[in-house]
Amino acid sequence: MSTWDNNPVLKVEHLTMRFGGLTAINDLSFNIGRGDITALIGPNGAGKTTVFNCITGFYKPTEGRLVMNRSNGEKHLLERMADFKITADAKVARTFQNIRLFGGMTILENLMVAQHNPLMVASNWTVGGLLGLGGYKKSNVDAIETAKYWLERIDLIDRADAPAADLSYGDQRRLEIARAMCTGPELLCLDEPAAGLNPKESLELNNLLQYIRKEHDTSVVLIEHDMSVVMEISDHVVVLDYGVKISDGTPEFVKNDPHVIAAYLGVEDDEVDQVEEEVGIV
Amino acid sequence: MQARQKDSLLVASVKDSLGAAVITFALACVMVGLRVDVASGRGAELFLEHRWLAVAVAVLIVFAGRLAMNIFFWKREDPPSLNLSGLMPKGGLGANSSNIIKYGLLGLAVVLPFVLMFWLGARGSRQYIDLAILVLTYVMLGWGLNIVVGLAGLLDLGYVAFYAVGAYSYALLAHYFGFSFWLCLPLAGILAAFWGIILGFPVLRLRGDYLAIVTLAFGEIIRVVLLNWYQFTGGPDGLSGIPRPSFFGLEFSRGEGGFASFFGLDYSSIHRIIFLYYLIFAMALFTNFVTMRLRRMPIGRAWEALREDEIACRALGINTTNTKLTAFALGAMFAGFAGSFFATRQGFISPESFTFLESAIILAIVVLGGLGSQIGVVIAAIVMIGGFEFFREFEEYRMLVFGMIMVVIMVWKPRGLISSRTPSVALSKNAKGISADLVQEGHG
Known part of the structure; x- marks a missing residue:
């Protein structure tokens, strides 16, 4: 039992999202711990933004439950709520991959x-x-x-x-x-907040997120490609590939998980055989 | 390879103009040069008339015009239009000059009837006060539509429908129940707002062009119903004998108990005209006051945010459905007020007054004035309605001039006359206006 399973702010349970014949997310379950910075990573097209859109009500999930536990004890089932209600009542806020100011x-x-x-x-x-x-x-x-x-x-x-x-x-x-x-959110969803930032701006962003986590009663979940950001600030990493969770744990754990290395992180050429063997692709 | 020598200004311009002249010639040969006519006197025989002179004139006009435009504007590296637009008030207009215009116009509007009376006498000034009433009616309609189009960014082509609802509400309530103007004025506004919501519901999901078409259709539906429901609305015959407004119970009539005798004045029909003028003036100011106040309230900011980005609005917990409906309802309410005023002023209404052209004119006032700009609407209404009436003598050319003015304004100021947005809230005292280039027009 990890900390994020003890007191989750959001429980994603068996989330499935199909667009016609395409299954973007397949039976995905994970928890977002209260007060954690959780990173959602994975290759392009893995379904990360789709998960965000389901959480924030922009898509209605085909199957599954999204349980938001507010700090005042209220429970909200996000999959049943209108998008603006999710922000207004369940206190989930989001940003967009292409900035929408x-x-x-x-x-x-x-x-x-x-x-x-x-x-x-x-x-x-x-x-x-x-x-x-x-x-x-x-x-x-x-x-x-x-x-x-x-x-x-x-x-x-x-x-x-x-x-x-x-x-x-x-x-x-x-x-x-x-x-x-x-x-005034309790869960803040950031879709690629560091995309297109220079190292200095990236650092400022890290500080801002740390500050939000520390000073406000807000848990953060973010989609990110920049591994240095992910490793530095996140407490919990969930890795998606083809709409399926392939790893879930601390940054250290995920970084060394052969599935993640094979699907996303990659290795030097001479280590490929070894990784393939570990994962079971030969 | 050697770079091609750039033609000099003159050569390039002449080349371009010759090209245009050739195209004109090809088109004009058929469209202007040949004319089929029925010969009178020789039975119904058709014959072909050649008008080569007209073709030559058309070609010459195009050549000369294009050459002039090329030399002076298009092909120049420093077109004088650049310098010219520098002379014109830029976006911000400066808070000072904008205020001068605002209070200048306000002061002028307050004293206008008396100045005209003093200058032209009761008989001579009547037509001008009537015109001013008309302009103010359109100012009010423009301000009302500005909520929907300028602030919320919802393109409404059927705005005149609410004007009609307001007018008919008063006329019918007065006709069937004998209600007075002062009772009907709020009722007309409420009924129009109600119809605004009715229109709003089905079109909530629509955006842009689709929204425009549905609102257009809605406007036509209202008009066609009014036209065809003969037993109730009088159809094309309209409704006449609509009661005139009273001044705190005093009728504007000759003899005892009337306005003139109460105040010990000689009876004159101009009293009522002046009263109507101040009535619409007060109503228009009320519209402006409410709109300006709403802009600084959460609902007003939500309208503008909706115009900027609807998805972001929803992500911030704003109920976009309600926000759009309030915009429709409030815009419609002011049209309803204006409509009942129109009915009481005319004393007679028929569906003919509420055609699509009216919607188009109101929308043109809002767009020419600058989306979301209150003072812009005033200037545009004065230019459009006032100008339109003043140039009555030109008869058929007036539409031509009218169209040309609109084209010129839109070329010169694509975002309307006053194309800057004033922030609804600011930390510093001297916050600047926001250039229209940054402000979205809304997508419906």
Whole structure:
């Protein structure tokens, strides 16, 4: 029994996703531990993003269950929920492989949009806010404070009023993470957060993720190809290949798992025979 | 291999223009040069008329025009259009000059009827105040549509349907139940909002072109129902005798108990016109006030976020269904208000007033003004509606000029007259507007 099986924040049980005749994910089960940084790795086309889309409700799984255990004891079955409810009620936030910021809105506005639901309640679904009743004004100030807090974390406070589309690629990546954090998630799903980042930006990203894990009650699951990022920050690695889990464990364990080496990591030419023998391909 | 010598400006331009002239000649030979006509006097015999002069003129116009454009714009490395656009107010317009325009127009609108009265007298000013009322009606409609198209990015080609719902709501409620204007005004808005939601539901999944077509069809359905339900709506005969609004219970009528006698004025029909002017002015300002306030609220930001990226909205926990429906409903509500005003102003309505052309004009006002820009809508409405009426003397050429102006504006300012977006919230006091190049138009 590993730590992530004791107190999982998300249990993926027998998840299967078929697109017509194509089985993108086949009977996949794993746990995401509370407070862990979990990495989902695998070759291109292994079904990693499909898993994300199932967790965040953008796809409805063909079979299987996704059980979200919130820290307040609530249980949510994600496969039954509408995508926006998953973020609003089950507190699962995500970012996208191709960044999806609101480019024509300012950086601050991007973070304000993320706090839509609490602000809607505070404004009595617009009616109270329109009439100037209730605590909308105060909630609005609080929301700006939250946004400022995250802007300081990602070092963009000086550019708060600039349009998001003007930011550099690395800044956009971090802004997208900050925006997801503004929804107050308990599980943060990051789809290739380090893709296209230079080493310095990659390091900043690592620090940001470590900070989120440490200071907020948020577990992180990320898809990543950059093994240095995966090995450095993750507590738990799940490896997919052709929609099937081929390995699941600590980074150390996974790195030395011959199945993973054969399917994904690769070895020097002279070691190929040895690995093939271990896995059973001869 | 040696690089090909680049032609000089003149040679290149002449070559290009000659090419265009040849194409024009080929086309004009058939389309302009030959004309089949029925000879009168010689029975119904057909004969062919040659108009080579017209062909020559067409070819010359194309050649000369193309040459001029080539030399002065297209083939130049420093086209004067670049310098010209530098002279024009750039995206931001500057908070100052934008404010000057805003408050200038507002001040002008407040004093307009009295200035006209003073200047032209009651009789002479009437047509201009009427025109101003018309412009303000379109400003209000433009502001209402701006919520749907400019903020939420949902292309609505059937907006006039809600205008019709508002107008007919008032006319029918007054006709069958004898309700007064002031009671019907909110009812018309509520009914139009209701129809906005009814339209909204089936089109939620549609985007872009598909959404546009369905809203277009919806607009036509409303019109055709009004046209054919003869027993209820009067069909093409329309509804007449729609009651006029009262001023806190005072009718604008001659004699005792009327507005004029109550205030000790001489009766004049201009009183009602001025009252209608201020009524639509107040309604338009109300529309603007609500829209501006909504923009700074979560729902308004959600609309704009929806225009930017719907998928990201859903990933942030925003209920896009409700967000779209509120945009439709609120846009429709303001059209409903405007519609009941239209009914009470005209005193007579028929389905003819609610054709697709109206939708197109309102949409053109919003697009020319700059999507999402409130002041842009005002300027566009003044130019389009005011200009349209002022150039009545030109008769058939007026549509031509009208079309040309639209083309010129769209070439010069592809994103509308005021093409910058003001942030709804800012940390620093002097936050700049966002250039329209970065703002999405929405995908429906």
